[in-house]
Amino acid sequence: MDAQERGIRRVVTAGLLLAVTLLLALTPVGFIPVPTPAGSATIAHIPSIIGGILEGPLVGLIVSLGFGFAAFLSPLVPVKDPLVIIVPRLAIGVVAALVYLGLRKANKAALLAILFVLLAAVLWAAKVVSEVYLWLGIAIAVLAVGGVLAGGLWLFRGDTQVVGLAAAGVAGSLTNTVLVLAAAVWRQVAGVTAPVAVSIGLMQGIPEAVISAIIVVAVVASVRQVGRRRGSRL
Amino acid sequence: MAEAASLRSVRLGRYWRTDSILHLMDPRSKLVAGGLITAATVVASSPWLVLMLFAGIVSLYMVARLPRAAILAALRPVLPLLLVLGLFQVVLGGEPAGLGGAGIPLLSWGPIHVSLARLIGAGLSVARLVSLVLLAALLLATTTISALVTGLEMLLRPLNRLGLPGHQLAMVGSIALRFMPILAEGLEAVQRAQLARTLGADRLSRWQVARNARRTAALIVPLFADAFRRVDDLTTAMLARCYRGGRGRTYYRHARMGGTDWVALGLAAAVLAFALAF
Incomplete structure (x- = not known):
């Protein structure tokens, strides 16, 4: 593939992923029912993550920009402040691409080390939270230890490339949740105060991150033909 | 249905x-x-x-x-x-x-x-x-959507002078808008095919997150596969027609x-x- 073809391919990939984004953002297919107050988790940010993984941070950035515009124009999103709706979302594809690039070459020992560093960080956050809400801190700590155990077991079963994909999916999705909510608090969007944002983040962000990881792995595995068996691992 | x-x-x-x-x-x-x-x-x-x-x-x-x-x-x-x-x-x-x-x-x-x-x-x-x-x-x-894309491209044109991909951005937008209905049709076909095989015919509760996600993945993965197949086709078609970005391009509108x-x-x-x- 020469430079010219790669350039065209980037533009075309970004265009088609943006078409998928619009389809997911504007039709009911993009909303998965989950047991949270909002009732559904969006998957419209997933093409941005996949664009970042497959074609690098620039394509991730462009698809994320399109996602932001789609959300801005969508009649389903009543908040019309570009600093809340568009700007934070620019980071989705870039973060996913960087996480994937960072983890792509990592071996199991390095991944395990990263997992424990993350566990330490979450446990510290849980300690801080437990000083205000004891039950919430304990819940976070139990969830984190459980998550790390499950992640560790999975690490020794699956191959490392899939781990990198899932991590990029989770990172991209959490980027969306955390940055948009932080911007909403900063810009004082109606009804969003810091405690409200934290509870939305926990209840909406975690299922979205899990779903995003599942779908990113499934899609990239089928497009790139990775995984233990060739083809999709559904 | x-x-x-x-x-x-x-x-x-x-x-x-x-x-x-x-x-x-x-x-x-x-x-x-x-x-x-x-x-x-x-x-x-x-x-x-x-x-x-x-x-x-x-x-x-x-x-x-x-x-x-x-x-x-x-x-x-x-x-x-x-x-x-x-x-x-x-x-x-x-x-x-x-x-x-x-x-x-x-x-x-x-x-x-x-x-x-x-x-x-x-x-x-x-x-x-x-x-x-x-x-x-x-x-x-x-x-109209095509007028919007033309307008956007013209507004982004000064970016080209700064070495930023203004033309490419507008191209991404127009590809997205052109292909959205085509992909929607494909998605609809997949959905009907899966319904005919009774996948997605029963309503799942909101609590079955993993099964809901997997059911959506069964729709979304073919959607992405369709999109990436069209990426290959469109890239080949544009190369064959000697597309080389915005420089020296003339416009219909x-x-x-x-x-x-x-x-x-x-x-x-x-x-x-x-x-x-x-």
Whole structure:
């Protein structure tokens, strides 16, 4: 593939992923029912993550920009402040691409080390939270230890490339949740105060991150033909 | 089955064909003026200004000679959300400043205190949101998608001089808009095929997150596979036609800024300046 073809391919990939984004953002297919107050988790940010993984941070950035515009124009999103709706979302594809690039070459020992560093960080956050809400801190700590155990077991079963994909999916999705909510608090969007944002983040962000990881792995595995068996691992 | 059929009606504003001044305006000036008025609506803090902007945007629908159905069509999908937000504001929102003597308590019931000022504040934030939704719908009602893409590309052209990919960005946008209906058709076919094999025929509860995600993945993975197959085809087709980006490209559509466009831009800039000043 020469430079010219790669350039065209980037533009075309970004265009088609943006078409998928619009389809997911504007039709009911993009909303998965989950047991949270909002009732559904969006998957419209997933093409941005996949664009970042497959074609690098620039394509991730462009698809994320399109996602932001789609959300801005969508009649389903009543908040019309570009600093809340568009700007934070620019980071989705870039973060996913960087996480994937960072983890792509990592071996199991390095991944395990990263997992424990993350566990330490979450446990510290849980300690801080437990000083205000004891039950919430304990819940976070139990969830984190459980998550790390499950992640560790999975690490020794699956191959490392899939781990990198899932991590990029989770990172991209959490980027969306955390940055948009932080911007909403900063810009004082109606009804969003810091405690409200934290509870939305926990209840909406975690299922979205899990779903995003599942779908990113499934899609990239089928497009790139990775995984233990060739083809999709559904 | 109803769900599969609803895919084709993608919920983005629709174009209404009339021959008003707004329809004849250059897409560039509509985009820029729309951006300026959006900014004005976001920064406007005085209640009177918000109401004036709202009235101005509604009167633009008359200038555009759009039927009343256009306003209703734009607002119907957001109505429930607006009601919830409005209620939320009444109960928990802050009181807008600069309303001397309006802090009259109207209702006090348990922890809920509703004052006149809060009611006004809630009404204002709802009016602001309705204005913005109507403005976005107005742009899409008076401008065809292809004109919007041309306008966007022309607005981004100065970026090319700075070495930024203005042409490529517009190309991404036009590919996305061209292929969205095609992908929607493919998705619909996949959905019908899976329904015929009874996948997705039963309703899952909201608690079955993993199964719900897997069912969506069964729809989304073929969608992405379709998209990536089209990436291969389109890349080959563009290479075969010697596409080499924006340099030296000629255009089928030409837009020209007329008197109306400059007047509209001037007015929009004045509105923003007014909103910033007060």
